[in-house]
Amino acid sequence: MINIKTQVGIIGAGPSGMVLANWLKKLGISAVVLELRSREYVEGRVRAGLVEQNTKDILKELGLDERMKKEGVVHDGVYLSFDEERVHIPFGQLTGGRTISIYGQQEITKDLTDAWLQGGETLYFETKATKIADFNTKNPKIHFIKDGEEGIVECDFVAACDGFHGIGRKTLPKKSFQSYDITYPFSWLGILANVAPSTDELIYSYHKNGFGLHSLRSETVSRLYLQVDNGDSLDNWSDDRIWSELSTRLGTPGWELEEGPIFEKGITPMRSHMIDTLRSGRLLLAGDAAHIVPPTGGKGMNLAIADVKHMVDAFVHFYKKNSETLLESYTDTALRRIWRAQDFSNFMTKLFHKQDEHGSFAYRLQKAKFDYIKVSKAGKTTIAENYVGLPFNTF
Incomplete structure (x- = not known):
């Protein structure tokens, strides 16, 4: 014993x-x-x-952030795309210097x-x-x-x-x-690829084919995601099809997605749960x-x-x-x-995933939200504050 x-x-x-x-x-x-x-x-x-500002501050306080500072990538914003139109959300400018790191x-x-x-x-x-x-x-x-x-x-x-x-x-x-639960009617197909990121900051994108996300892990490894149906199988997604669909969903005029060897892929259900x-x-x-x-x-x-x-x-x-x-x-x-x-x-x-037919009422609501964020400092600030994490002393 x-x-x-x-x-x-x-x-x-x-x-x-x-x-x-x-x-x-x-x-x-x-x-x-x-x-x-x-x-x-x-x-x-x-x-x-994705490491938000509060987490970075805690690791710094514990004296355990040295490797993250050396190897992590600080991001001062995020790109949001909708129907091939892209807007930038500048975190630091809107939150008094708060950022995220990728580590x-x-x-x-x-x-x-x-x-x-x-x-x-x-x-x-x-x-x-x-x-x-x-x-x-x-x-x-x-x-x-x-x-x-x-x-x-x-x-x-x-x-x-x-x-x-x-x-x-x-x-x-x-x-x-x-207990509170939501099971979303879609999943994420995620890949890791040995290719330098095609973006300096994350890209979230709505497209009529579905959601796409360009994230990253390092200067040489990219992390990307596609919205797929629940119950879909990796057998349906060859590497060529994945890259083609990512390029389509993430694309904006004048921007191209670089491709490389995929070394990991998987499908993850989407859900919310809490007690x-x-x-x-x-x-x-x-x-x-x-x-x-x-x-x-x-x-x-x-x-x-x-x-x-x-x-x-x-x-x-x-x-x-x-x-x-x-x-x-x-x-x-x-x-x-x-x-x-x-x-x-x-x-x-809900903003970036295809939830109904392209052009439907649900789609028009999504587009209206994006159009507001595009022109409103308040809308951009709401995204920025939540994304980098609200300070503990304010929430």
Whole structure:
């Protein structure tokens, strides 16, 4: 039997779990991390690479942003296209200098994990959390299995950063929360290609054939997406067809899409999901354990780390000020930003995806929104503020 005692037991070694662990350590609060997958799997998962200003500020505060500053790409804006007409949204100009960076989520995970382990802290990979017990008492416990051996983490709090399928959400009392869900009638076909980006900043594009997105990972690797039907198969999409459709959907007069070898492709369903409770007793949830947003707004990882920020504030008040006030308000505080992110992600999704026949009423509404953004500083500012992330002290 493995017995561990700590102040905060963390389930999940993704970005939110590892930001939490490193942040707590800096503040003198002990933590132990349990992760179901292997280190190679966790650090090899290619996920979104959009890092908003709040997340950059947190990583800087933790002293864990050096590699991101060297290898990441700072973006001061985004391009929005509709029917081959393109407009630029200048982030810094509209938000007082706030920007985003493009830096792979898996790279952030590597940086955080390296710092944690190099500091001699405890992280058990390939470890299954089997039960969260006594979370409505002052002495919660995480039961786990590591290499066939059972173990228990005795702690003051359990932080479930273990995703939609993790044990954290499943442990919440069934009648303690309401679930909200949207399943969109389309998916994303995403590719990674060994080709320099054809743009200096991301391009979101509506086209009569469907949505297209040109993102990037580095100066030599491009990340691109196409709207496809739910149930579509990669067997229907040869490399030539993918490039042809991307060129068509992203195209504007005088601009060309460069092509290159595709080394990864996959189809991802689009959905929104959340629950309206992130805490029960001394069990607190963060990230995908509590909410999922469509990737159109780039909010997934950033929203998870925002949860962690509020969680850290609550733990600091508990341990340093002997107060449970912020623990009690954790759900309400986190939900304000979660609903804002859900709304923005839904807005961007509905604005640029083909939802009905080209020329229909739904299309005319989409076109009217784009035409407003095109001529309105207020409209552009709304996009910019939400895209780079609203400051914590204002929302």
